[in-house]
Amino acid sequence: MSDVMTASQARFDVAAGPDLRRWVLQGRDAGLAAGAAAFGLSGVPDMLRTAQVAGGTAARLGPHELVFFAEPDRADAIYSALQAGLKDIPSSLVEISDRQVAIDISGPDVELVLSSLSPMDFNIRAFPVGMATRTLLAKADGMVWRTGPQSFRLEVWRSFVPYMTEYLQKVACDVRF
Amino acid sequence: MLLIRCPYCGDRAEIEYANAGEAHIVRPADPMAVSDEEWAQYLYMRDNPKGLIAERWRHSHGCGRFFNAIRDTRTDRFVMTYEMGQPRPTIDSEAAAEAAR
Numbered sequence: 001m002s003d004v005m006t007a008s009q010a011r012f013d014v015a016a017g018p019d020l021r022r023w024v025l026q027g028r029d030a031g032l033a034a035g036a037a038a039f040g041l042s043g044v045p046d047m048l049r050t051a052q053v054a055g056g057t058a059a060r061l062g063p064h065e066l067v068f069f070a071e072p073d074r075a076d077a078i079y080s081a082l083q084a085g086l087k088d089i090p091s092s093l094v095e096i097s098d099r100q101v102a103i104d105i106s107g108p109d110v111e112l113v114l115s116s117l118s119p120m121d122f123n124i125r126a127f128p129v130g131m132a133t134r135t136l137l138a139k140a141d142g143m144v145w146r147t148g149p150q151s152f153r154l155e156v157w158r159s160f161v162p163y164m165t166e167y168l169q170k171v172a173c174d175v176r177f
Numbered sequence: 178m179l180l181i182r183c184p185y186c187g188d189r190a191e192i193e194y195a196n197a198g199e200a201h202i203v204r205p206a207d208p209m210a211v212s213d214e215e216w217a218q219y220l221y222m223r224d225n226p227k228g229l230i231a232e233r234w235r236h237s238h239g240c241g242r243f244f245n246a247i248r249d250t251r252t253d254r255f256v257m258t259y260e261m262g263q264p265r266p267t268i269d270s271e272a273a274a275e276a277a278r
């Protein structure tokens with residue numbers, strides 16, 4: 001394969017994301033407030049925004065929905081805290097750890113590559129660091145979270161990971177032409 | 178590309194949404210008390226207007242929530258979207274004319 005056919009890792013990189021545990025919390029205002037407090041946040045993140053604690057991130061993906069991500073060594077403590085905080089409040093907390101997988105993408109071309117997967121505006125003014133949303137990535141449902149000026153975390157359902165990874169790499173070749 | 182404004186997420190491409198039919202159709206409180214004709218009316222009969230329609234949409238590939246929208250069926254232009262549970266808003270003639278354009 002010639003050099004021009006190979007995406008340069010300096011411009012765009014796809015890497016497997018970390019192993020995480022995940023829970024989705026569905027609830028009204030009181031449920032989300034209790035969940036956010038139990039997670040260690042001072043308040044519920046705004047729509048399409050994330051907030052972080054040591055070893056964990058909460059993403060507000062819907063008006064009545066928070067998704068919690070936890071690093072494995074903090075997961076048991078976080079889950080216990082969530083269960084205790086939500087005990088008497090009508091809400092639904094479901095573990096979705098095995099449903100989806102994280103993919104980290106980064107590099108100067110990262111916005112261009114994402115633009116080939118979704119018609120959303122990924123310019124940093126429209127999609128700032130800390131923003132997260134579900135959308136369609138090509139034909140796969142997925143979450144996009146901007147972790148830095150040139151880095152995003154994607155989460156797609158497990159069976160879509162080979163499709164998504166290959167698609168990203170092919171698109172990365174195309175945007176160099 | 179047709180953009181639709183989710184009341185929670187903002188403007189997104191049409192492909193993220195699913196249409197869910199006419200809005201503000203009230204299910205009979207006691208289905209056993211209505212006639213077959215009335216039940217059929219509730220189940221199947223829709224206005225199908227040429228012009229402004231109130232209809233349900235779901236941001237199925239985004240936040241997942243249902244909401245309502247006012248759309249002109251001739252031009253596909255959306256006048257506004259609003260949260261479930263709110264009454265059908267009145268659209269002034271200026272906004273209606275703009276949607277028909």
Ligand SMILES: [Zn+2]
Pocket residue numbers: 183184185186187236239240241242
């Ligand atoms: Zn939405």
